Amino acid sequence: xxxxxxxxxxxxxxxGKRADLDVLDLAAEAALAALKDAGVTMKDMQVMxxxxxxxxxxxxxxxxxxxxxxxxxxxVSNACATGSTAMRAVIMAIKAGEADMGIxxxxxxxxxxxxxxxxxxxxxxxxxxxxGRNGAIKNLDxxxxxxxxxxxxxxIGLAYNDSDPRxxxxxxxxxxxxxxxxxxxxxxxxxxxxxxxxxIMNDPMIAYPHTRSMCSANCDGxxxxxxxxxxxxxxxxxxxxxxxxxxxxSILASDPWTEASQExxxxxxxxxxxxxxxxxxxxxxxxxxDLVELHDCFAAAELVHYDNLGLCEPGGxxxxxxxxxxxxxxxxxxxVSGGLQSKGHPIAATGIANIWEVATHLRGEAGPRxxxxxxxxMAHVIGLGSSCTVHILEKSGL
Amino acid sequence: MSIPIVNYLVLEPQPHLVxxxxxxxxxxxxxxxxxxxxxxxxxxxxxxxxTTGVLKxxxxxxxxxxxxxxxxxxxxxxxxxxxxxxNIIGVDPDPEIITRGMHVQLKTYSLGTDAEGxxxxxxxxxxx
Ligand SMILES: [Zn+2]
Numbered sequence: 001x002x003x004x005x006x007x008x009x010x011x012x013x014x015x016g017k018r019a020d021l022d023v024l025d026l027a028a029e030a031a032l033a034a035l036k037d038a039g040v041t042m043k044d045m046q047v048m049x050x051x052x053x054x055x056x057x058x059x060x061x062x063x064x065x066x067x068x069x070x071x072x073x074x075x076v077s078n079a080c081a082t083g084s085t086a087m088r089a090v091i092m093a094i095k096a097g098e099a100d101m102g103i104x105x106x107x108x109x110x111x112x113x114x115x116x117x118x119x120x121x122x123x124x125x126x127x128x129x130x131x132g133r134n135g136a137i138k139n140l141d142x143x144x145x146x147x148x149x150x151x152x153x154x155x156i157g158l159a160y161n162d163s164d165p166r167x168x169x170x171x172x173x174x175x176x177x178x179x180x181x182x183x184x185x186x187x188x189x190x191x192x193x194x195x196x197x198x199x200i201m202n203d204p205m206i207a208y209p210h211t212r213s214m215c216s217a218n219c220d221g222x223x224x225x226x227x228x229x230x231x232x233x234x235x236x237x238x239x240x241x242x243x244x245x246x247x248x249x250s251i252l253a254s255d256p257w258t259e260a261s262q263e264x265x266x267x268x269x270x271x272x273x274x275x276x277x278x279x280x281x282x283x284x285x286x287x288x289x290d291l292v293e294l295h296d297c298f299a300a301a302e303l304v305h306y307d308n309l310g311l312c313e314p315g316g317x318x319x320x321x322x323x324x325x326x327x328x329x330x331x332x333x334x335x336v337s338g339g340l341q342s343k344g345h346p347i348a349a350t351g352i353a354n355i356w357e358v359a360t361h362l363r364g365e366a367g368p369r370x371x372x373x374x375x376x377x378m379a380h381v382i383g384l385g386s387s388c389t390v391h392i393l394e395k396s397g398l
Numbered sequence: 399m400s401i402p403i404v405n406y407l408v409l410e411p412q413p414h415l416v417x418x419x420x421x422x423x424x425x426x427x428x429x430x431x432x433x434x435x436x437x438x439x440x441x442x443x444x445x446x447x448x449t450t451g452v453l454k455x456x457x458x459x460x461x462x463x464x465x466x467x468x469x470x471x472x473x474x475x476x477x478x479x480x481x482x483x484x485n486i487i488g489v490d491p492d493p494e495i496i497t498r499g500m501h502v503q504l505k506t507y508s509l510g511t512d513a514e515g516x517x518x519x520x521x522x523x524x525x526x
Contacts, residue, residue: 127512128401133429135405137518138509142466143403144521145483146459151472154457159474163455163498208458208493257436260481262427264474 002095004230007245007393009038012356015221015344016190017111023055027062027107030222030349034103038226039240042067045226046099049074049086051106051348054113062105071102079383080297081252082106083223084351088252088389090227100232106353107222108346114218149384150215150298151207152265157300158209161307161315169209171318172299173200176214176341178327179296183338185328185369190219190344214299219344223352233398241398245359248282248376249392255385267301270388271308271380278378278390279310286310289392290374291361292332293354295382296339302326306334309380309390333371336361354379355391362395400517403509404428407521412449413506415521417480419445426480449504451477451523456498458491471496475523487522501526 011033013026021029027050035041042063050059050073059073078085083106090102128137141147160167180195195213203211228236233244255261255270279285286309294309296302303321306312311332312320320326326334337343337357340350358377360366375395382388402409406428408416417426422439433440456473459466471486473496487505489495502523509518 127514128516128518130401130405135402137401137403139465140404142459142462142468142470142472143485143509145474145485146457146462146470146472148459148462150461151457151459155455155472155474158457158498159455165498169493205458205460207460210457257425259425259479260474262435263481263483 003097005091005094005247005250006228006230006233007225007247007359008040008101008228008233008240009034009036009226010224010356010359011037012188012223012353013221014188015219015346018109018220019111021220023052023057023107023109024062024065026109026220026222027052027057027105028065030107030224031062031066031103031105034224034226039237040101040226042069044101045069045071045103047072047090047093047102049076049089049102049104051076051082051086053077053082053108053348055107055109057107059105078387079385080295080345080347081351081381081383081387081389082348083353084355084379084381084389084391085252085387087225087227087352087355088250091247091250094227094229100229101226103224103226104352105222105224106349106351108348109220110218110346111220112218146207148207150210152384153298153301154207154210155264156267157303160304160317164318166318167303169201171321172209172214172303173197173211175302175321176200176299179335179339179341180213182328182336182369183342186338186343189338189342190217191342210298210300214341216297216340216345217342219346221344221346221349221353223349223356225352225355242396243363244396244398245362246394246396247391248284248394249278249390251278251281251390253277253388265384265386267382267384267386267388268304268308270386271305271382274388274390275309278392282392284376284392288376289332289378291336291358291371291377292334292380293337293357293378294334294380296335296341297345297382299341301382302334302339305380309378328369328371336369336371351381351389354381355393358393362393399515400519403518403520407519409506409519413504413521414449415447415482415504417445417447418442447480447482448478450526451475451482451502453486453496453498453500453502456486456496458493473523475502485522486525488524
């Protein structure tokens with residue numbers, strides 16, 4: 001039986017515009033605060049997981065700013081699941097018995113980066129030259145479908161439940177209305193202003209049915225988590241044990257073969273597989289969850305993941321949302337942080353930030369947005385291409 | 399002289415798409431593969447994809463990377479059981495006009511001519 005693993009300390013920086021800081025400043029802010037929260041130092045760390053997609057930094061460059069103790073760094077790249085994959089690497093090292101404490105860090109500076117689209121299409125070539133496995137003579141984005149994320153997830157949402165006609169523009173806008181309402185209680189969110197359904201639907205259209213406020217918000221941010229083995233945790237102070245959060249399940253999966261998956265990104269099968277494995281590992285089911293942070297990179301994604309994560313009856317995500325279940329006062333609060341559309345989505349930080357949100361509620365430290373009495377929660381992230389992490393966390397009983 | 403936008407668009411005798419089919423498990427996919435992603439087999443045959451299909455889902459892209467003409471309708475189609483990505487062409491990119499379940503037909507169009515006079519041919523799907 002491998003070791004149980006726990007979160008000993010965790011931190012998320014405020015998300016938004018952090019113009020005065022560079023990538024390493026942000027990573028250091030999150031890492032040092034997570035170490036302080038855990039009541040330990042870099043001297044106690046035996047392994048690091050690090051993710052930064054667009055800044056060109058590594059765990060080693062962070063160590064040069066906060067402590068060069070010689071520990072290994074797993075520098076990972078897994079699209080939007082980068083941060084949670086870094087954490088998964090640390091968890092595996094501890095479960096394998098190679099370390100009893102480690103730190104995972106995810107960081108990104110994305111403020112003002114513009115839309116997450118495919119590659120830009122340059123001016124035409126002098127002569128048409130087939131390149132790549134498809135012998136493409138030009139960048140295909142916009143000519144054979146779209147590579148833009150807003151459009152890809154729009155297609156995924158409109159295909160929900162055999163293209164249920166009720167999965168329409170207004171439904172997706174109402175999901176964003178919830179996100180932008182929840183974020184008003186989150187002082188760390190990049191956008192904390194409430195938005196009406198009308199404002200959301202009248203915002204500039206990016207990729208129908210996604211308007212600008214229904215898309216994840218580019219911003220700067222970092223998150224870090226200190227992970228500890230249960231054996232080591234039991235040697236620490238009672239206060240450290242009381243605030244520690246149990247990692248009841250930690251799953252990382254890739255998209256398996258499905259008929260459509262090479263032409264049309266399949267984020268559903270991989271999420272379903274990861275969720276089933278996570279519930280089995282944790283020994284609890286969706287009815288036991290008090291809150292869920294799921295990967296709402298676009299409004300349409302949230303709808304399909306209600307179903308993929310087993311939060312509702314199969315095929316029942318529309319009725320589930322319409323029942324009010326996923327609002328913060330509903331029976332299954334989803335994205336009480338405001339989610340990626342209003343809290344923000346600094347890509348490599350997101351996977352740990354979602355875990356921070358859930359852990360903070362389980363510790364009873366979420367302030368005005370606290371879900372009262374939260375004992376168990378789930379954090380889900382998708383990296384397009386596609387990877388998925390699902391973590392199930394439980395309140396300490398120590 | 400003309401050249402297709404991708405090598406799986408075959409222009410003669412009539413324009414159509416050609417997929418790779420695993421000879422062992424019959425899984426189909428576009429483009430060169432090193433082995434079958436479903437059964438790991440390494441022999442493939444060509445599969446002629448039907449030129450008609452049904453629109454499964456779509457989006458209308460209004461903002462895209464620099465150089466991509468917008469708005470356009472990007473769609474996912476079912477062509478005889480095979481999932482195919484492509485744009486809906488020949489109609490306004492308007493969600494009042496383009497609907498899930500609509501029947502479509504493959505059509506080609508000119509993407510322009512290069513310095514050597516070679517015309518590039520793209521493809522899309524038009525409502526029937
Ligand atoms: Zn095969």
